[in-house]
Amino acid sequence: MSVLRLVFAAVFLFSGLIVVLLSVTGVFRFRFVMNRMHCAALIDSLGLFLILTGLMISAGSLSYIPKLLLILVIQWIGSPIASHMVGRLEVRTDDSIASHMRFYAEGEVEREEADDGHH
Amino acid sequence: MKKSFKDRLQAWDSGQFELGDALVRETDGRRPPEKEEDVSWAHVPVGRVSQVERRLFRVLYPVLAGLLALVMIAFLLFVVEQLPAFGDALSPANSSEVIKRYIASGLTETGAVNIVAGIILDYRAFDTLGESHVLFTAAIVVFILLLAETELPDKPSDRRILMDDLIFKKTAFFLSPFILLFGTYVILNGHLGPGGGFSGGALIGAGLILVSMAFGPRVSGRIVALKSYRRIVLVSLLFYSLAKGYSFFCGANGLHTIFRPGTPGRIFSAGLILPLNIAVGLVVACTMFGFYSLFTRESV
Numbered sequence: 506m507s508v509l510r511l512v513f514a515a516v517f518l519f520s521g522l523i524v525v526l527l528s529v530t531g532v533f534r535f536r537f538v539m540n541r542m543h544c545a546a547l548i549d550s551l552g553l554f555l556i557l558t559g560l561m562i563s564a565g566s567l568s569y570i571p572k573l574l575l576i577l578v579i580q581w582i583g584s585p586i587a588s589h590m591v592g593r594l595e596v597r598t599d600d601s602i603a604s605h606m607r608f609y610a611e612g613e614v615e616r617e618e619a620d621d622g623h624h
Numbered sequence: 625m626k627k628s629f630k631d632r633l634q635a636w637d638s639g640q641f642e643l644g645d646a647l648v649r650e651t652d653g654r655r656p657p658e659k660e661e662d663v664s665w666a667h668v669p670v671g672r673v674s675q676v677e678r679r680l681f682r683v684l685y686p687v688l689a690g691l692l693a694l695v696m697i698a699f700l701l702f703v704v705e706q707l708p709a710f711g712d713a714l715s716p717a718n719s720s721e722v723i724k725r726y727i728a729s730g731l732t733e734t735g736a737v738n739i740v741a742g743i744i745l746d747y748r749a750f751d752t753l754g755e756s757h758v759l760f761t762a763a764i765v766v767f768i769l770l771l772a773e774t775e776l777p778d779k780p781s782d783r784r785i786l787m788d789d790l791i792f793k794k795t796a797f798f799l800s801p802f803i804l805l806f807g808t809y810v811i812l813n814g815h816l817g818p819g820g821g822f823s824g825g826a827l828i829g830a831g832l833i834l835v836s837m838a839f840g841p842r843v844s845g846r847i848v849a850l851k852s853y854r855r856i857v858l859v860s861l862l863f864y865s866l867a868k869g870y871s872f873f874c875g876a877n878g879l880h881t882i883f884r885p886g887t888p889g890r891i892f893s894a895g896l897i898l899p900l901n902i903a904v905g906l907v908v909a910c911t912m913f914g915f916y917s918l919f920t921r922e923s924v
Contacts (some may be wrong), residue, residue, distance in 0.1 A: 579799075586795045593789065 514563035521555030528552060537605050538595045542588050549584040553577065735893045736815040744820070745897045745904075749868045752900075755822075756907050760861055763911045770918045796838030803831035811905040815893065821901040825908025832913040841917065857910050860903035867896055 524547055531544025557573045564570065596602055708715030717723065726743055736742035744752050807827030814820035835843060 582795060582799065586792055589791055590789070 510562055514559045517555050517559030517562060521552050521559060524548070524552040524555060538599075539592060539606060542591060546584070546588055549580050553580055734897065735895055736897050738815055738817055738820075740818075741815045741820055741897055741901070745815075745900045746895070749896075749900065750872065752904065753864055753868055756861060756864060756904055759907060759911050760857060763857075763914055766915060767918060793838050796834050800831050800835045800838070803834065804828055807831055807905075807909070811901055812898070814901040815897045821904025822908055824901075825905035826912060828905065828909035829912025829916075832909065833916045836913070836916065836920075853910050853914050856906050860906045864900055864903045867900070871896070 528544050528547035531547075532541050535541045535544060554577060557577050561570050561573050564573070599605075708717070712718065718727075726739065726747065730739050730742045730747075731737070734742035734746040736746070804827075807824045807830075809824075810819035810827060811821055811824030814824065
């Protein structure tokens with residue numbers, strides 16, 4: 506029983522660490538804010554979920570689980586908002602933003618996709 | 625021609641091929657303009673270095689960096705392995721005379737279940753008093769420096785970026801009461817569990833900053849009146865100094881008749897530790913919030 510639990514916990518913890526490693530590589534590799542945010546978001550969503558799940562499995566007492574869940578919920582609420590604010594600030598303040606990315610008007614994406622399907 | 629994995633890895637490493645191209649839609653099919661060529665090697669004086677040297681550097685640098693990292697990892701793991709076990713009574717940190725005294729009679733002398741709170745706010749309360757005064761002095765100096773600028777530039781644009789964001793406002797609306805509540809809990813629970821004035825005060829300060837960012841200074845002023853900042857900090861520090869100074873001049877047992885140690889584990893126990901925790905928490909929270917208010921050019 507405890508061996509099985511250890512194995513499960515280790516699998517979750519290590520996959521969480523791999524996600525964090527990939528994410529950090531991406532953060533250092535990319536040059537543009539939005540791309541870096543795209544990578545950094547992995548850590549506090551999937552990476553945190555996997556690591557906390559591993560900790561929940563390996564925790565000795567059931568009373569740890571609600572606390573870890575609370576951490577997960579707070580992070581899942583907080584960190585997208587932080588990313589949202591960073592992205593918003595970048596769009597508002599970067600003058601050369603149009604050279605990095607393209608903004609679509611409402612309905613433009615659907616029209617373009619329909620065109621692509623047509624050709 | 626299909627490139628091998630190694631070629632693509634090298635191209636990715638040298639920056640010729642951006643993974644980001646797949647993520648960001650380009651304008652009119654053009655690549656985004658390159659900022660500088662090969663930023664990752666910008667610290668190498670490229671002009672004066674021969675091609676061979678450069679290639680050698682490209683091979684040697686990652687190898688040596690990796691080696692250094694491995695040596696550091698091995699060293700740290702070795703040190704961790706040498707550390708005494710958790711709770712080891714024979715380790716040097718646990719076998720000194722002072723620590724033995726704290727552990728043996730800390731609970732009966734201070735009444736604090738949290739032995740750390742008992743140490744920092746009872747045995748070594750003068751240290752903590754000094755730390756609070758360091759915070760206070762730093763706050764005063766920053767106030768002097770920032771208020772010396774007579775003309776306050778009006779920058780509503782930065783604020784509006786945060787203010788008119790519906791997502792941020794809604795999240796702050798739901799999160800900030802919990803943050804403030806948790807900060808209060810950490811302060812009031814400081815003598816019973818992990819926590820205390822510094823961490824709880826930092827939480828309350830952060831919660832106030834969140835409220836102020838989301839809803840403006842008028843709403844956060846309803847929770848803590850900005851004008852009362854000086855009064856709160858002054859009263860807290862004066863209370864701390866007087867209570868602890870009296871206690872020290874009377875041989876460290878001055879106020880035990882008023883603030884009794886009580887039953888350990890109760891919320892009203894541990895003598896002066898709970899009031900001192902509240903005082904420290906108020907100082908820390910007000911200092912954090914005051915800094916934020918000053919840097920965003922609001923009145924304190």
